[in-house]
Amino acid sequence: MENEPPYRIASVDHALHLATLLQQEGPLRVSDAAERLGVSPSTAHRLLAMLVYRGFAEQRPDRLYEAGDVLRPATVSRAPVALLRQVALPRLHELVDRVGESVNLVVVAGTEARFVATAESPQILRVGSRAGRTLPAHLTSGGRAVLAALPSDQVTALYNGSEDVDLTRLHRDLALVRKRGFAINDQRTEAGLTALGIVVRDPEEAPVAAVAIAMPTVRFDRDRVPAWVGALTATVSEIEQELHSLT
Structure with a gap:
């Protein structure tokens, strides 16, 4: 001892x-x-x-x-979490400055979405830090963005036999995420919270993480979704470019 x-x-x-x-x-x-x-x-x-x-x-x-x-015993994430945090955190803060809402970096391990970094909004009414939290991947915007980028058979293997997940509906939802290019969590994990997420890919195009904007639902406006998605896409592109240069 x-x-x-x-x-x-x-x-x-x-x-x-x-x-x-x-x-x-x-x-x-x-x-x-x-x-x-x-x-x-x-x-x-x-x-x-x-x-x-x-x-x-x-x-x-x-x-x-x-x-x-x-x-509890947990599945180990294969994402390079330390490198992702190092590369992404400055970009998360820049994104907060652009959109005025809190931003999270999320990785997926098994069926869990793990929040590994947060940049908080300066607004009084805001979504607080989720860093260190773990939530079901199929409910969060970041988790859904990553799941949608996985092969369908891999998603099936993850959730086959799960009593909490309707696999047919999940595949249908993930197909919509792929079509849109982003995922939405509209109060699936917490009442009064809405989030938008986009997948981050490594140099081999494999999904390794997601960046998500999280906001109080009272400020969510569907007319602003294109602008938020555009800002997210630019941030993800910067993160991916630096990841490519370092790996």
Whole structure:
């Protein structure tokens, strides 16, 4: 066992301990977490809320907390995530300046869409950072953009036998994404949130990521879709060009 660091940060230690408890021991009530950590229930509740926000925990209908997606065995993404973040992040901020909305970089691993970088809108009413979050790929705009760029038989292999996904409908939806050249998530993952996503391809034309504009649904205007898609396309093109020069 490693020695305790000389300058231990109590809140970080509590959060990591709590994540370990959820992973190794199963669901906990707020009172259970408070007792195990030796903190007040209000502190335990705040820690659990942060773990939920970052995908380390989920709250069940019975109000117990259990391990979230981040703590479960996960499919490894084959995308060069570190390189993608390095190349894309400056472009994400430039895109925010152009469109005034938050922008995400998303990779897909198996059936999961993983948000690996966010540039937030400066507006007061905005979609906050999703960096570190994991959502079902077939529901997010970025995930759908990547899935639409995969061979149909690969999509079938990913979702065949899934009780949560209508494979016929998914193939139909992805065909529409391919025809349009972009994907829309209109409140599929969160009420009041709408997003547009376009796939990013590597030098061999394989899909490796997606860039998505996310906005409050109250600001979504179908008449502005061509302008948003144009801005997304320009950003993706810049990212792809730099990826091609570095690989």
